[in-house]
């Protein structure tokens with residue numbers, strides 16, 4: 001990129017971008033603060049960090065609701081035919097932000113803030129004490145907030161549409177419903193076959209194997225370098241819940257968690273976060289500092305993390321190719337051949353906890369949450385109905401029943417943080433990942449051969465060109481249609497899963 005080169009030329013958009021710079025700076029500050037909160041902040045800093053963050057949020061809100069900003073957006077909308085795709089993207093994203101800021105009143109904002117401070121504490125203590133009743137009133141409050149938010153945002157068909165749209169622009173309940181009603185029964189049959197076949201084991205001795213944290217970190221750094229993480233614009237740290245934080249174009253950080261046993265977990269966790277980070281690192285530099293300089297949505301973001309985690313990290317060819325590295329840093333891998341390590345990386349078993357689920361049963365966990373959310377938002381159930389419904393659905397879907405709330409309704413932080421409408425993006429992202437990977441192997445003739453030699457340049461560049469560089473110029477579904485001719489479809493994932501779980505074992509042994 002040449003210095004000073006820009007894709008934004010229309011005078012109205014240029015003025016709009018100038019007006020948005022302080023918003024960008026505030027979000028930069030909040031991202032850096034939340035990264036720090038999750039990594040190195042001393043515990044004593046929590047209360048003031050919360051206050052500072054809330055003040056910054058108020059300031060952002062004031063700026064986004066400034067009538068002069070909306071006037072500029074209106075002016076740009078009235079001249080939309082004169083704008084290029086990037087400029088249109090800016091106008092679309094700002095219109096969304098203004099709409100959201102208007103819908104969330106001060107009163108609603110204060111209620112949401114209470115949920116994510118006091119309510120979150122109640123959730124933590126409820127989980128620790130195994131007592132759902134401690135958190136129950138807060139879940140009722142979360143449902144009530146979600147319903148009011150949906151009403152205020154507006155929707156055509158279903159209040160849940162308004163909430164889905166917050167996380168993945170344009171996503172609708174009817175689409176999610178169609179996906180799950182097709183996917184879940186077919187997946188259930190597949191899981192039964194895989195469990196009967198036993199090539200992919202339910203348990204493995206390596207799950208209990210320990211590792212040295214320092215040595216594991218060295219391994220992760222080697223693997224991230226091989227995959228192509230740009231260390232000059234990123235870093236690797238530790239946090240209780242792994243995440244990726246895009247602070248700015250030149251600063252995209254990831255974290256992992258070291259539990260000290262079950263070595264595949266930090267390895268796959270790091271590869272997952274790499275997929276997220278690569279998306280942010282490969283957004284066109286010319287979009288930095290603008291409202292379209294970040295990813296298009298959470299579903300499409302998850303497609304990137306899942307592609308690298310599942311289609312690369314858990315593949316037989318990747319495990320075979322990095323086996324010597326695994327051994328060097330985690331000596332217990334020397335006791336097993338690569339195929340056995342591959343099987344360990346791909347256990348399949350019905351389980352209770354979503355974040356520990358395999359790539360097949362995982363979607364049952366997501367479906368259950370979607371169904372419960374959708375019923376809550378429709379007003380069909382209250383918080384007190386959720387534990388029983390949860391346990392019953394677990395039994396129906398996976399044949400397992402939680403023994404305590406921490407293995408059931410209290411396991412996820414999402415509702416406790418007032419996120420309703422987020423869960424479906426996990427499944428949609430995975431389905432889209434399968435489509436994207438299939439498309440890559442078809443379009444790039446020697447693509448798979450290159451990957452098998454651990455040459456990831458061609459895959460990275462292909463993803464940059466098709467998806468990453470655009471930031472949020474287009475809404476997620478439009479972007480996916482342009483890039484890979486469609487969005488998240490069960491067929492793409494099932495085709496991949498049936499090949500991997502039913503046909504591949506015959507070729508490998």
Ligand code: MG
Nearest residue numbers: 272276302305
């Ligand atoms: Mg993720």
